[in-house]
Amino acid sequence: MDRCDAIASIGRRFVTGRPTVLVIAGSDSSGGAGVARDLATLAACGVEAKVTITAVTAQTDEAVQAIHHVPPDIVRDQIRAALDGRGVAAIKIGMLGCRPTVEAVASGLEAAAGIPVVLDPVLVSSSGGELLDASGRTAMYERLLPHVTLLTPNIPEAAVITGQPESETWADIEHQARAILRLGPRAVLVKGGHGGSRRSVDLLVERSQPVRRFDAARLSRSMRGTGCILSTRIAACLASGASISGCCAIAKDYLWTVMQQTGE
Numbered sequence: 001m002d003r004c005d006a007i008a009s010i011g012r013r014f015v016t017g018r019p020t021v022l023v024i025a026g027s028d029s030s031g032g033a034g035v036a037r038d039l040a041t042l043a044a045c046g047v048e049a050k051v052t053i054t055a056v057t058a059q060t061d062e063a064v065q066a067i068h069h070v071p072p073d074i075v076r077d078q079i080r081a082a083l084d085g086r087g088v089a090a091i092k093i094g095m096l097g098c099r100p101t102v103e104a105v106a107s108g109l110e111a112a113a114g115i116p117v118v119l120d121p122v123l124v125s126s127s128g129g130e131l132l133d134a135s136g137r138t139a140m141y142e143r144l145l146p147h148v149t150l151l152t153p154n155i156p157e158a159a160v161i162t163g164q165p166e167s168e169t170w171a172d173i174e175h176q177a178r179a180i181l182r183l184g185p186r187a188v189l190v191k192g193g194h195g196g197s198r199r200s201v202d203l204l205v206e207r208s209q210p211v212r213r214f215d216a217a218r219l220s221r222s223m224r225g226t227g228c229i230l231s232t233r234i235a236a237c238l239a240s241g242a243s244i245s246g247c248c249a250i251a252k253d254y255l256w257t258v259m260q261q262t263g264e
Contacts, residue, residue: 019239023092026094037225045233052082057095089116091109093118098133102143106144119151121140141161152231155192164176187204191230198217201213216253229251
């Protein structure tokens with residue numbers, strides 16, 4: 001039984017029918033990231049999806065060419081409609097783009113008490129384009145993080161969120177993760193893909209739990225949308241009722257396999 005079959009099997013024990021994840025994110029016309037990646041990831045594990053689109057982007061693999069933010073009332077209505085139907089067992093949040101969208105999502109999540117939320121803090125695209133402005137970041141810290149079960153920043157994003165230089169040691173990474181915990185999330189997974197070591201190591205810091213490390217060999221190939229894949233895989237696993245640390249381990253393994261098979 002592979003990882004996807006295992007997750008779907010576990011999920012059937014906790015959720016009537018197949019687990020359902022609500023994806024709240026932007027579209028990417030290149031298909032390399034955003035909702036396209038999220039839905040492909042969920043489908044690979046036999047997990048059903050509901051969708052709230054926050055922004056429509058025109059992107060290639062090299063650059064973000066244009067962004068259209070969905071009106072905040074429509075974002076809020078999409079979330080409420082999704083939560084009103086068949087049971088949502090987990091929520092994954094990706095690109096938000098601007099403060100009104102962040103506030104709309106935070107408002108919509110008031111009806112999602114008890115549902116695990118994974119937030120991938122999409123601040124900058126792989127090509128360097130800004131995907132959440134400064135005002136939006138402030139709103140994310142103040143309005144959204146208290147709703148979040150797991151935040152999944154990479155090392156540069158953790159530095160931006162804490163207002164500190166990029167971490168170069170494990171102690172610095174843990175220090176920044178604990179500073180982020182004070183903003184409200186239950187747990188923080190700092191991704192090590194941007195680190196300089198020969199191993200790609202992610203660090204999980206949870207409240208009242210030992211720090212966990214998830215280690216994999218660093219691949220020479222690259223791939224867009226890795227943050228989308230990892231956070232969505234975690235959400236799919238949380239929808240089954242598994243633990244945060246267990247889901248992070250499964251997601252790390254899954255992402256490494258995908259990159260090995262399809263990366264450039």
